Every structure is written in C-alpha cells, then in structure tokens.
Amino acid sequence: QSVLTQPPSASGTPGQSVSIFCSGSSSDIGNNYVFWYQHIPGTAPQLLIYRNSHRPSGVPDRFSGSKSGTSASLAISGLRSEDEGLYYCATWDESLSAWVFGGGTKLTVL
Amino acid sequence: QITLKESGPALVRPTQTLTLTCSFSGFSLSSTGVGVGWIRQPPGKALEWLALIYWDDDARYSPFLQSRLTITKDTSKNQVVLTMTNMDPVDTATYYCAHAYQMLLPFDYWGPGTLVTVSS
Numbered sequence: 001q002s003v004l005t006q007p008p009s010a011s012g013t014p015g016q017s018v019s020i021f022c023s024g025s026s027s028d029i030g031n032n033y034v035f036w037y038q039h040i041p042g043t044a045p046q047l048l049i050y051r052n053s054h055r056p057s058g059v060p061d062r063f064s065g066s067k068s069g070t071s072a073s074l075a076i077s078g079l080r081s082e083d084e085g086l087y088y089c090a091t092w093d094e095s096l097s098a099w100v101f102g103g104g105t106k107l108t109v110l
Numbered sequence: 111q112i113t114l115k116e117s118g119p120a121l122v123r124p125t126q127t128l129t130l131t132c133s134f135s136g137f138s139l140s141s142t143g144v145g146v147g148w149i150r151q152p153p154g155k156a157l158e159w160l161a162l163i164y165w166d167d168d169a170r171y172s173p174f175l176q177s178r179l180t181i182t183k184d185t186s187k188n189q190v191v192l193t194m195t196n197m198d199p200v201d202t203a204t205y206y207c208a209h210a211y212q213m214l215l216p217f218d219y220w221g222p223g224t225l226v227t228v229s230s
Contacts, residue, residue, distance in 0.1 A: 002156055032213075033213075033214070035216060035217075037157070037217070039151075039157070043222075044206065044220035044221060044222050044223060045149075045157065045206070045208075045217070045220050046220070047215075047217060047218045047219075050214075050215055050218070051214065051215075056218060088156065088157055090157075090159075090216070090217075092213060092216075096173050097170070097173065098159060098170070098171075098172050098173055099147070099159040099162070099216060100159065101149075101156055101157040101158065101159065102156070103156045104156045104157070
C-alpha cells in the first residue's frame with residue numbers, strides 16, 4: 001500500500017481536460033516538493049512536473065501541476081490519445097527518510 | 111545528453127543475490143549534487159524506490175528493504191551497482207536506474223529498465 005494516495009483510474013475524451021489528484025500527509029507532501037511522472041508501458045518513466053509545478057524542457061504546457069497543503073494535482077488539458085498511460089506522484093517522506101510514489105493512476109483517453 | 115542503461119541477470123533463483131549495474135553517460139557522479147537511484151516496478155504494481163547514492167558517497171535506502179540492499183558507485187567507470195540479497199519471487203520486477211540532482215530533481219532521466227524474474 002502506497003504512502004501517497006491516487007485514484008486508480010481517470011479518463012477523458014480527446015480535447016477534454018482531466019485532473020489527477022495525489023493525497024499525502026504533513027510528513028511527505030505537506031513539507032516537500034511533489035513530482036509527477038508519466039509511464040507509458042514498455043517505455044521508461046518520464047518526469048512531467050518537478051518542484052510542484054515546473055515542467056522540464058520538452059514537456060508540453062498542456063501538463064501543469066499544483067500543490068495545496070498535503071495534496072497535489074496534475075492537470076492535463078487538450079487530452080490526446082498519446083497521453084494514455086500511468087501517472088505517478090512522488091515526494092520525499094521525512095518520517096520514512098525515503099522517496100515515496102503514489103499507487104499510480106491509469107489514464108484512458110476514450 | 112544524459113543516458114542510463116541497466117544490466118544484469120534476467121533470471122535469479124530464490125535466496126540468491128541479485129547484482130545490477132547501471133552504466134551511464136552525459137554526467138559525472140563526482141559532480142556536486144549528482145546522484146543515481148534505483149526504482150523497481152513489479153508486474154501490475156506501482157513504482158517503488160529502492161536506493162540512491164550521491165556524488166559524496168551518501169547512500170540512502172528504502173527502510174523496507176534496507177537490510178537487503180547495497181548501492182555503490184565507480185566514478186571512473188561511470189557505473190552504479192545495486193545488490194539485493196535473499197531474492198524472493200515477490201522481487202520479480204522491472205528494475206530502473208535514474209539520474210537525480212540533490213532533493214530538487216529526483217529521477218529526471220531514466221534507463222529503459224531490465225526485467226528480473228525470480229523463480230526456481
């Protein structure tokens with residue numbers, strides 16, 4: 001069972017917007033940066049968002065991140081078929097002294 | 111251009127020790143702040159962080175697996191090695207290594223991963 005809680009699935013149609021949420025606690029998200037990763041099966045995970053809301057170069061501005069208190073969210077606008085895959089949040093957990101990942105959210109583009 | 115690649119056995123017997131090597135290019139593990147970590151993903155399950163070693167030999171481990179893990183680096187060879195003892199079928203997973211920069215940018219570049227199956 002993951003320290004960070006994510007919904008197991010999310011979906012949307014092409015062009016729509018979708019948000020994926022990540023819930024934690026004061027020992028993890030509450031006091032540390034949140035990172036988001038996209039994982040297309042068969043490929044290596046890719047960093048989408050770092051330090052809560054920053055996009056690495058090459059990541060489209062359709063992807064945005066935010067954090068409030070002990071929760072964070074990833075928003076994807078203008079949904080495309082190639083956005084299908086797994087999305088993970090991650091942060092440092094101070095009580096565990098460990099990097100922790102959420103359970104992952106499978107995004108389906110209908 | 112940063113690249114990483116994992117190598118190691120595809121099949122390990124239960125109770126054996128797994129040794130995985132991460133070979134990388136495009137950065138130096140002697141540069142301040144730089145680190146290399148290991149993350150795994152069992153089939154159908156979530157990503158799980160295992161270990162991370164920094165440029166100054168500071169090594170961090172998952173508290174759930176710490177007793178079984180050792181991470182080392184060879185700066186001259188641009189390699190990081192992870193050993194995991196007493197392998198069990200539940201350790202069957204794709205193992206990834208990834209570049210990190212301090213606590214600010216964990217796992218920004220990943221290797222393609224290597225599938226390790228634990229079976230007798």
